[in-house]
Amino acid sequence: MRYLPLTASDRAEMLARIGVAEIDALYADVPADELLVELPDLPRARGEMEVERIMSRMAAKNLTASAAPFFCGAGAYKHHVPATVDHLIQRSEFLTSYTPYQPEITQGTLQVLFEFQTQVANLLGMEVANASMYDGSTGTGEAVLMAHRITKRRKAVLSGGLHPHYAEVVATLSKMASDAVVRMAPDVGGGEDLLEQIDKETSCVVVQSPDVFGRIVDLAPIAEKAHAVGALLVAVVTEVVALGAIEPPGPQGADIVVAEGQSLGNPLGFGGPYVGLFATRSKYVRQMPGRLCGETVDAEGKRGFVLTLSTREQHIRREKATSNICTNAGLCATAFSMHLTLLGEAGLSRMAALNHEAAIEVAEALAQVPGVEVLNDTFFNEFTVKLPGDATALVEKLARDEGILAGVPVSRLLPGAGLDDLLLVAVTECSTADDRAALVAAISEAL
Amino acid sequence: MLNDKGRSTRSETTDEADMTASTFTGAKALDVEEALIFEIGRAEVTGVDLPAPKGAKSRLGAHARKAPLDLPGLAEPEAVRHYVRLSRKNYSIDAGLYPLGSCTMKHNPRLNEKMARLPGFSDVHPLQPVGTVEGALDVVAEVGRWLVELTGMAAVAMSPKAGAHGELAGMMAIKAALQARGLDKPVVLVPESAHGTNPASAALIGFEVRPIPARADGTVRVEDVRAAIDDRVGALMLTNPNTCGIFEPEVAEIAAAIHEAGGYFYADGANFNAIVGKVRPGDFGVDAMHINLHKTFSTPHGGGGPGAGPVVLSERLAAFAPLPFVRMEKGRPVLVEDASQTRAGETPYGRLTAFHGQMGMFTRALAYMLSHGSDGLRQASEDAVLSANYVRACLEDLMTLPFPDHPSMHEVLFDDRFLEGTGVTTLDFAKAMIDEGYHPMTMYFPLVVHGAMLIEPTESESKASLDLFVATLRDLTLAAKAGDTDRFTRAPRFAPRRRLDETRAARAPKLKWEKPVAAE
Numbered sequence: 003m004r005y006l007p008l009t010a011s012d013r014a015e016m017l018a019r020i021g022v023a024e025i026d027a028l029y030a031d032v033p034a035d036e037l038l039v040e041l042p043d044l045p046r047a048r049g050e051m052e053v054e055r056i057m058s059r060m061a062a063k064n065l066t067a068s069a070a071p072f073f074c075g076a077g078a079y080k081h082h083v084p085a086t087v088d089h090l091i092q093r094s095e096f097l098t099s100y101t102p103y104q105p106e107i108t109q110g111t112l113q114v115l116f117e118f119q120t121q122v123a124n125l126l127g128m129e130v131a132n133a134s135m136y137d138g139s140t141g142t143g144e145a146v147l148m149a150h151r152i153t154k155r156r157k158a159v160l161s162g163g164l165h166p167h168y169a170e171v172v173a174t175l176s177k178m179a180s181d182a183v184v185r186m187a188p189d190v191g192g193g194e195d196l197l198e199q200i201d202k203e204t205s206c207v208v209v210q211s212p213d214v215f216g217r218i219v220d221l222a223p224i225a226e227k228a229h230a231v232g233a234l235l236v237a238v239v240t241e242v243v244a245l246g247a248i249e250p251p252g253p254q255g256a257d258i259v260v261a262e263g264q265s266l267g268n269p270l271g272f273g274g275p276y277v278g279l280f281a282t283r284s285k286y287v288r289q290m291p292g293r294l295c296g297e298t299v300d301a302e303g304k305r306g307f308v309l310t311l312s313t314r315e316q317h318i319r320r321e322k323a324t325s326n327i328c329t330n331a332g333l334c335a336t337a338f339s340m341h342l343t344l345l346g347e348a349g350l351s352r353m354a355a356l357n358h359e360a361a362i363e364v365a366e367a368l369a370q371v372p373g374v375e376v377l378n379d380t381f382f383n384e385f386t387v388k389l390p391g392d393a394t395a396l397v398e399k400l401a402r403d404e405g406i407l408a409g410v411p412v413s414r415l416l417p418g419a420g421l422d423d424l425l426l427v428a429v430t431e432c433s434t435a436d437d438r439a440a441l442v443a444a445i446s447e448a449l
Numbered sequence: 450m451l452n453d454k455g456r457s458t459r460s461e462t463t464d465e466a467d468m469t470a471s472t473f474t475g476a477k478a479l480d481v482e483e484a485l486i487f488e489i490g491r492a493e494v495t496g497v498d499l500p501a502p503k504g505a506k507s508r509l510g511a512h513a514r515k516a517p518l519d520l521p522g523l524a525e526p527e528a529v530r531h532y533v534r535l536s537r538k539n540y541s542i543d544a545g546l547y548p549l550g551s552c553t554m555k556h557n558p559r560l561n562e563k564m565a566r567l568p569g570f571s572d573v574h575p576l577q578p579v580g581t582v583e584g585a586l587d588v589v590a591e592v593g594r595w596l597v598e599l600t601g602m603a604a605v606a607m608s609p610k611a612g613a614h615g616e617l618a619g620m621m622a623i624k625a626a627l628q629a630r631g632l633d634k635p636v637v638l639v640p641e642s643a644h645g646t647n648p649a650s651a652a653l654i655g656f657e658v659r660p661i662p663a664r665a666d667g668t669v670r671v672e673d674v675r676a677a678i679d680d681r682v683g684a685l686m687l688t689n690p691n692t693c694g695i696f697e698p699e700v701a702e703i704a705a706a707i708h709e710a711g712g713y714f715y716a717d718g719a720n721f722n723a724i725v726g727k728v729r730p731g732d733f734g735v736d737a738m739h740i741n742l743h744k745t746f747s748t749p750h751g752g753g754g755p756g757a758g759p760v761v762l763s764e765r766l767a768a769f770a771p772l773p774f775v776r777m778e779k780g781r782p783v784l785v786e787d788a789s790q791t792r793a794g795e796t797p798y799g800r801l802t803a804f805h806g807q808m809g810m811f812t813r814a815l816a817y818m819l820s821h822g823s824d825g826l827r828q829a830s831e832d833a834v835l836s837a838n839y840v841r842a843c844l845e846d847l848m849t850l851p852f853p854d855h856p857s858m859h860e861v862l863f864d865d866r867f868l869e870g871t872g873v874t875t876l877d878f879a880k881a882m883i884d885e886g887y888h889p890m891t892m893y894f895p896l897v898v899h900g901a902m903l904i905e906p907t908e909s910e911s912k913a914s915l916d917l918f919v920a921t922l923r924d925l926t927l928a929a930k931a932g933d934t935d936r937f938t939r940a941p942r943f944a945p946r947r948r949l950d951e952t953r954a955a956r957a958p959k960l961k962w963e964k965p966v967a968a969e
Contacts, residue, residue, distance in 0.1 A: 003829075
């Protein structure tokens with residue numbers, strides 16, 4: 003077996019040194035009837051070539067985003083990632099290093115995390131960010147728990163524009179922790195009366211912008227109402243590229259901001275691994291979940307970085323910890339940071355403008371198709387289209403007949419909500435003018 | 450622009466014996482100081498060429514960004530150099546033995562990376578029409594099949610994002626099962642030797658944690674469990690093999706005890722690498738166990754993630770598996786994403802994360818599984834256990850074993866009694882290992898042993914590598930006993946940084962870069 007360096011004679015020598023006759027003597031604490039005699043009923047070892055063949059066959063059954071005019075979003079976006087990023091994250095020292103518990107020999111990871119935290123805080127317009135969460139959805143769950151700790155209240159109000167998966171994650175966690183959740187109905191038209199729901203029992207109100215339907219939400223009045231009754235505003239961003247074009251949540255009064263960082267540095271990857279961005283105000287830092295990297299000096303006075311404020315964390319505080327999180331999304335955060343470093347503010351702004359421009363082109367063209375209605379007044383790179391028929395049927399037909407991935411039907415996220423005629427269309431810089439024309443033509447033809 | 454803070458300045462405290470010579474740049478040959486991107490980047494620079502937008506139209510309403518973001522850019526050569534220089538300040542499993550107990554730092558095969566990057570896996574959207582991603586669902590189902598088979602369990606929930614998330618998923622299944630039976634059993638028994646994530650996960654969803662004491666021989670005894678059980682106990686969380694590196698001899702009786710009391714047995718699967726293909730947790734009564742794909746199944750740790758923590762479930766808990774899951778029908782995978790798609794006997798307790806889990810880790814783990822096969826997996830576990838016991842046999846005359854009565858599994862635990870009177874602590878000893886070219890072992894964990902040193906060599910080391918490691922630890926131990934204290938208390942001397950002031954970092958946290966105030 004190519005991954006196992008010990009030879010048969012090594013093994014014999016080592017057993018002799020230990021002073022046992024056979025390997026199973028080391029399993030002496032396992033009750034004899036539980037030690038397997040037969041191998042598990044699974045295939046035997048294979049060479050690299052055979053494994054490649056098997057897995058390539060599985061991969062070939064999937065329609066890849068790059069092979070099709072592609073317009074899916076809803077919390078996962080296709081953007082161009084510079085080749086440099088994937089090369090750099092495969093450097094052994096980033097790829098195969100552990101959580102930086104020994105700072106003297108992990109300054110590479112730690113400095114990247116410090117830079118990542120700064121980039122995230124600046125991007126979201128917040129005072130402090132952590133070293134990442136698993137993803138945006140679980141980060142949102144953690145944000146609600148954090149708000150409960152700060153406010154000592156246990157009711158979260160979720161906007162109907164929050165990604166339904168995110169709302170479900172919060173609902174699951176809250177149900178299990180016996181906390182209250184008010185989940186607003188899907189807010190397709192942008193008319194929900196969120197302010198009415200915020201009362202003195204409310205710990206936090208969770209609002210996504212751009213929301214799941216693509217609309218850009220004015221967070222300031224919501225923050226104002228929340229703060230007036232002692233509640234917090236948790237702002238959620240599922241498409242961080244939008245922040246190259248729109249006002250970040252921080253200056254609008256958000257107390258905690260959670261974002262899905264996949265758009266930068268990370269592939270679609272069928273939904274994971276992604277990277278959760280998590281930021282807050284400095285005064286709440288000790289209630290924050292997740293790892294934090296901080297600046298310090300070494301014994302010679304040189305600047306260096308360490309994991310810090312770990313007294314919040316599970317390995318010190320155990321059942322009193324602010325979160326159970328241990329492993330986070332280190333390498334995805336590294337990829338995010340590298341991509342953002344390559345872009346810089348100039349590149350991010352340009353990338354955002356290209357997304358917006360491409361999305362406007364498609365939205366305007368679709369609005370001209372008879373029977374099709376674009377529901378958004380505002381949007382960044384994703385908007386909601388009302389079709390004269392079933393969106394799922396249309397998407398499946400276009401995938402099958404035209405090889406076009408036309409978007410995400412709202413009913414995929416909200417089955418049974420009576421929104422079967424709605425389609426989310428995301429347009430990024432990866433789409434070509436031909437792709438965009440093909441989508442519009444195919445939809446016109448299919449209707 | 451050089452990093453002025455990183456530059457070496459001859460300080461009064463510098464010991465010339467240690468620092469044979471200082472340099473003008475602060476560099477030590479290949480180890481070069483590197484500034485922060487905020488110090489070397491410029492707002493107008495970008496390392497990505499994109500076409501110019503026409504920018505005539507806007508649908509942003511009143512929400513267009515007005516303020517700058519303070520995000521510097523680097524041109525591609527600058528970015529490459531920045532990250533390559535930083536990378537060289539990291540230890541890695543690729544570069545050396547990484548004996549972190551409980552973390553299973555084994556070799557990360559590059560075939561895994563290649564497979565994960567096949568466009569058919571990396572370039573598919575989680576919400577594409579299901580008919581266009583059957584190969585992706587095959588991967589999810591296949592990894593699940595291997596995990597179920599290897600653990601002897603009934604079902605698996607694939608979506609948890611890491612080990613602690615898997616614990617949460619499993620404990621939620623237990624809570625849902627208790628609720629479905631109308632039982633109010635809010636107490637979870639957790640041994641004092643458990644990983645911190647165990648009590649943290651349980652507490653997160655409202656369980657009360659009741660500790661079970663550790664026995665003098667490092668194991669949990671069934672009579673202690675029985676003594677701790679009352680009507681309020683709904684579950685037990687136990688790591689097996691445990692965090693002292695011992696297979697719990699009474700685990701089956703412990704499982705029976707908690708089952709008799711109407712509760713469930715959660716096993717922390719962090720140490721599964723010791724027993725793959727040797728023992729099936731389902732056979733010793735486990736109801737739920739997470740599996741760290743980033744430990745046992747070789748997906749890279751990435752400097753702290755991403756991980757993946759699928760949780761296998763017994764017959765008693767299978768119905769409560771969270772959404773989404775893949776059900777096999779007539780040999781084809783069917784994705785169940787919503788309660789409306791469930792059948793009789795499927796009562797998922799909800800959703801744990803957006804989308805379907807850590808697909809990129811599933812592809813890597815599958816490449817590892819297919820490569821090893823059942824025979825290779827068993828051999829890997831045996832080699833891991835053999836290597837840990839070999840290290841133990843080579844060191845037990847000099848270092849001190851807290852639990853000599855049980856063989857070790859894939860990791861061996863020492864305590865600090867052998868350092869008594871030397872003035873050297875476990876921390877000092879660990880830092881001296883850094884100077885010798887090794888990443889230290891896990892220190893001060895488990896908490897039940899004084900000055901714990903938990904060594905997990907894994908199956909990836911050759912005998913020559915183990916012999917050199919052992920010789921190094923022997924040299925260090927003898928040096929400590931001979932009074933060569935400076936070697937330890939001043940270590941590390943040769944790492945990119947000397948010991949870092951963690952107290953200062955925590956006292957006045959500096960968690961992001963701020964523009965320096967202009968000099969007077």
